[in-house]
Amino acid sequence: KAGVTQTPRYLIKTRGQQVTLSCSPISGHRSVSWYQQTPGQGLQFLFEYFSETQRNKGNFPGRFSGRQFSNSRSEMNVSTLELGDSALYLCASSVDRANEQFFGPGTRLTVL
Amino acid sequence: GIQVEQSPPDLILQEGANSTLRCNFSDSVNNLQWFHQNPWGQLINLFYIPSGTKQNGRLSATTVATERYSLLYISSSQTTDSGVYFCAVARASGTYKYIFGTGTRLKVLA
Numbered sequence: 210k211a212g213v214t215q216t217p218r219y220l221i222k223t224r225g226q227q228v229t230l231s232c233s234p235i236s237g238h239r240s241v242s243w244y245q246q247t248p249g250q251g252l253q254f255l256f257e258y259f260s261e262t263q264r265n266k267g268n269f270p271g272r273f274s275g276r277q278f279s280n281s282r283s284e285m286n287v288s289t290l291e292l293g294d295s296a297l298y299l300c301a302s303s304v305d306r307a308n309e310q311f312f313g314p315g316t317r318l319t320v321l
Numbered sequence: 322g323i324q325v326e327q328s329p330p331d332l333i334l335q336e337g338a339n340s341t342l343r344c345n346f347s348d349s350v351n352n353l354q355w356f357h358q359n360p361w362g363q364l365i366n367l368f369y370i371p372s373g374t375k376q377n378g379r380l381s382a383t384t385v386a387t388e389r390y391s392l393l394y395i396s397s398s399q400t401t402d403s404g405v406y407f408c409a410v411a412r413a414s415g416t417y418k419y420i421f422g423t424g425t426r427l428k429v430l431a
Contacts, residue, residue, distance in 0.1 A: 242419070246362075252407065252421035265418055297362050306417050307352065309369040310409075315362045 210236060213302050213313035221319045227288040230316045234281050234302030240264075241283040242310065243275060246297040255298075257306065258283050264306070287318075295320045323348045327408055327422035334398050334429050342393040342425045344408030352411040352419070353384050355393050357404050364407070367393070398429045 214233045222228050234241050242265075243255040254267040258277035275285040281302075287294055297317050301310040324347040334340055344353075355367040368375050368382040370391065375382050379398075384391040395402055405426050409419040 244419075244421075251423050252409075254418040254420070257418065267418065299362075299364065301364075301419075306411075309352075309354065309366065310419065311366060312356070312364040317362065 213311055215300050215313040215316050219317050222290050223321050226290050229284055229286045230298055232283045232300030238302035239281050240303045240306050242301045243285050244299045290320045292320050323420050325420050325422035327425050332427045336431050338398050339396045342406055344391040346389050346410045350410040350412050353391055354409050356407045359404050400429045400431050403429050
């Protein structure tokens with residue numbers, strides 16, 4: 210069974226731009242969660258989607274948004290990029306929230 | 322919210338040595354996972370262990386949920402074990418999300 214895939218793997222943007230990251234979960238998994246990892250803040254939860262609905266959201270500004278499609282694939286969008294948004298963005302999928310999570314390889318975003 | 326503390330923060334071992342990594346959490350949890358983050362950033366699942374003991378080759382883990390801690394044992398360490406080990410916990414009530422510890426950075430020397 211294929212694992213969680215994320216695209217693109219690397220991205221360089223400039224301040225003020227927006228970016229969209231994509232995540233394809235493991236087949237049969239309906240819960241998709243997103244995390245941000247930075248050296249200073251560690252791994253922090255962004256949001257979780259299940260059956261196209263956002264069920265949970267972390268403590269991030271409204272510039273961070275996401276959505277989930279009917280095939281469970283998910284996208285996250287960051288608008289008006291700031292230097293501090295440079296991070297590794299990780300996506301995880303699970304059958305449902307109370308089950309084991311599996312992570313994708315991540316998207317490394319650099320904001321110049 | 323739940324606080325997750327991992328110790329030690331850094332660990333250097335000679336190849337072949339054994340080690341124990343600890344994860345303490347501040348409240349009752351329903352889920353607990355251990356991960357190994359490789360140099361490329363990928364989080365590799367080690368154990369899904371809300372309670373009890375599990376073993377997988379040279380690695381084993383124990384979670385004592387009533388005392389709010391989990392231990393990860395690495396025996397006969399190898400250089401490929403190097404990386405950062407994370408513990409993550411989640412609680413079914415309220416805002417369900419995984420909270421990650423700050424990790425243990427392990428370096429195994431040949």
